[in-house]
Amino acid sequence: MTAVRSMPVRRIAGGMPLRFRAVAVGAGCLLLALVFGVLAVGGGDYPMSPSDVVRTVLGGGSPAEDFVVHELRLPRVVTALLVGAALALAGAVFQSLVRNPLGSPDLLGFTQGSSAGALLVVVTGGGSAALAGGAVLGGIVTGVVIYALAWRGGLHSHRLVLVGIGATAILTGVNGYLLTRGRLMEAARAMLWLTGSLDGRGWEDVLPLLAAMAVLAPVVLLGCARPLAITEMGDDLARGLGVRVQGMRLVLLGAAVLLTSLAAAAAGPVSFVALTAPHLARRMTGAPGPNLLAATCTGAALLTGADLAAQRLFAGHQLPVGVVTGVLGGGYLVWLLAAQRKAGRI
Numbered sequence: 001m002t003a004v005r006s007m008p009v010r011r012i013a014g015g016m017p018l019r020f021r022a023v024a025v026g027a028g029c030l031l032l033a034l035v036f037g038v039l040a041v042g043g044g045d046y047p048m049s050p051s052d053v054v055r056t057v058l059g060g061g062s063p064a065e066d067f068v069v070h071e072l073r074l075p076r077v078v079t080a081l082l083v084g085a086a087l088a089l090a091g092a093v094f095q096s097l098v099r100n101p102l103g104s105p106d107l108l109g110f111t112q113g114s115s116a117g118a119l120l121v122v123v124t125g126g127g128s129a130a131l132a133g134g135a136v137l138g139g140i141v142t143g144v145v146i147y148a149l150a151w152r153g154g155l156h157s158h159r160l161v162l163v164g165i166g167a168t169a170i171l172t173g174v175n176g177y178l179l180t181r182g183r184l185m186e187a188a189r190a191m192l193w194l195t196g197s198l199d200g201r202g203w204e205d206v207l208p209l210l211a212a213m214a215v216l217a218p219v220v221l222l223g224c225a226r227p228l229a230i231t232e233m234g235d236d237l238a239r240g241l242g243v244r245v246q247g248m249r250l251v252l253l254g255a256a257v258l259l260t261s262l263a264a265a266a267a268g269p270v271s272f273v274a275l276t277a278p279h280l281a282r283r284m285t286g287a288p289g290p291n292l293l294a295a296t297c298t299g300a301a302l303l304t305g306a307d308l309a310a311q312r313l314f315a316g317h318q319l320p321v322g323v324v325t326g327v328l329g330g331g332y333l334v335w336l337l338a339a340q341r342k343a344g345r346i
Contacts, residue, residue: 022285022294029281029297033084036304037077041069043311079201079266080307080321081300082209084273086263088299089220089292090256091274092281096228096290097249097256098157104275105260108164111274112171113142114264115194119178122190131193132205132265139261142167147253196270196322198307209262216255221292224252229289270322272329273299279336302328 041057042048046068048056055061056069087105095103105111117138121131146167150159175194179187227248231238238245260274277299281291284298306324313319 022287022291025281025284025294026297029294029301033081033297033301033304036301036308037081040077040080040304040308040311041073043308044068044073075203075206076198076201076307077304078206079209080198080304082206082213083198083263083267083270084277084299084301084303085217085296086209086213086259086299087270087274088277088281088302089217089296090259090263091299092278092290092292092295093220093228093252093256094274095278096232097252098161099232100157100161101279102275103161105256106269106271106275107168108161109146109167109171110139110142110164110257110260111264111269112168112175114139114261115175115269116171116178117141118193118264118268119175119182119190122186122193123178123182125186129204132208135265136258136261139257139264142171143253143257143261147250192320193268195320196268196325197320198267198310199318199320201266205266209266212258212262216259217296220252220255221296224248225290225292228252228292232289268320268322270303271326272333273303273325276325276329276332277302279332 038050038053042050042053046064048065048068052061052065053069056065057074061069091104094105094108095101097103098108114135115138117134117136118131119134120138121134146160146163150156150163152159179190182190227238227243230241230243231245231248263270278291278295280302281294281298282288285291285294303321303325306328307321310319310321310324313324
C-alpha cells in the first residue's frame with residue numbers, strides 16, 4: 001500500500017504559513033476592536049482618558065466613573081463587539097455555503113425576515129423586549145421557510161440563492177406595508193430600528209447574544225470550519241473525505257440564522273457588516289476558503305470602529321451606526337467591483 005504524503009503547509013509570499021497569518025490577522029483585528037472600544041467608552045459628556053477607562057473596567061475607578069462605564073457606556077461597546085462578530089461569522093458561513101461572494105443574510109432574505117418580525121411587534125404596540133423577540137422569531141421562521149423551499153433531495157447553493165432573493169423581494173414589500181400600518185410614533189421608532197442603532201443599549205441586550213456566541217461560535221469555528229472548507233472544493237470530494245455534507249449545511253445554516261436574528265434583535269438590521277467583513281478578512285489573510293476566525297474578529301473591529309465614528313463624526317449629534325456601515329460597506333463594494341472590472345474579472 002502506498003503511503004499518503006501529508007500536504008505541505010501553504011505559505012504566502014512573505015513566507016508565513018497561511019494558518020498563522022489568519023491567526024495574526026484575527027488577533028490584530030481583535031486588538032483594534034478593543035482600542036476602538038476603549039476610545040468609545042472614554043468619550044461623551046463625561047470624558048475619560050484611555051488609562052482611566054482601563055482602570056475603571058478593572059475595578060479601580062471612582063463611584064462616578066464606575067457608574068458611567070459599567071452602566072452607561074460599556075454595554076453599548078460590548079453589544080457592538082458581539083453584533084459585529086456575529087454578523088461577520090454568519091456572513092462568512094453564508095458566503096461559503098452558497099459559494100458566492102455576495103452571499104449574505106442581507107441579500108438572502110434572513111435579515112428582512114427579522115425585520116418583518118420586529119415590525120409586526122411595533123405595529124401591534126409591543127415593547128422593546130417583545131421587539132427583540134419578534135426579530136428572533138421572524139428570522140427563524142424565514143430560515144425554516146427558505147430551507148424548506150430550497151430543499152430538493154438536498155440543499156444546493158444555487159437554489160438557496162434563488163429562494164433567498166425571492167424571499168428578500170417579498171419581505172421587503174411586506175415590511176413596507178407594515179410601516180404604513182403603524183402610527184406616526186411607531187413608524188418613527190421602527191425606522192430607527194431598521195437603520196440599525198446601538199443607542200441606549202444595556203446589559204439585557206448583551207446577554208442573549210453573548211450566550212448564543214458562547215454556544216454557536218465554538219460549534220462553527222471548531223466543529224465545522226474544516227468540513228466547510230473541504231466542501232468548497234465540491235460535494236463529491238467532500239463526501240469522499242467523509243464529510244456529511246447535508247448535515248453540516250443544516251447545522252451551519254441554523255447557526256448562521258440564529259446569529260443573524262439575535263444580532264438584529266440586539267442592534268437592528270445593521271447593513272453590510274456580514275457582506276464586507278469576510279471580504280476584508282480574505283484580502284488581509286491572502287487565504288482562500290471561509291476564513292471564519294479572521295472574519296469574526298474583522299466584523300467586531302468594523303462595527304466598533306463604525307460606532308465610534310457615528311459618535312464622533314458630528315459634534316453634538318450621533319448617527320445611527322447602520323448609516324456609517326451602509327456608507328462604508330457600499331463604498332467598499334463599489335470599489336471592489338471597480339477593481340475587479342479593471343483586472344478583467346467581470
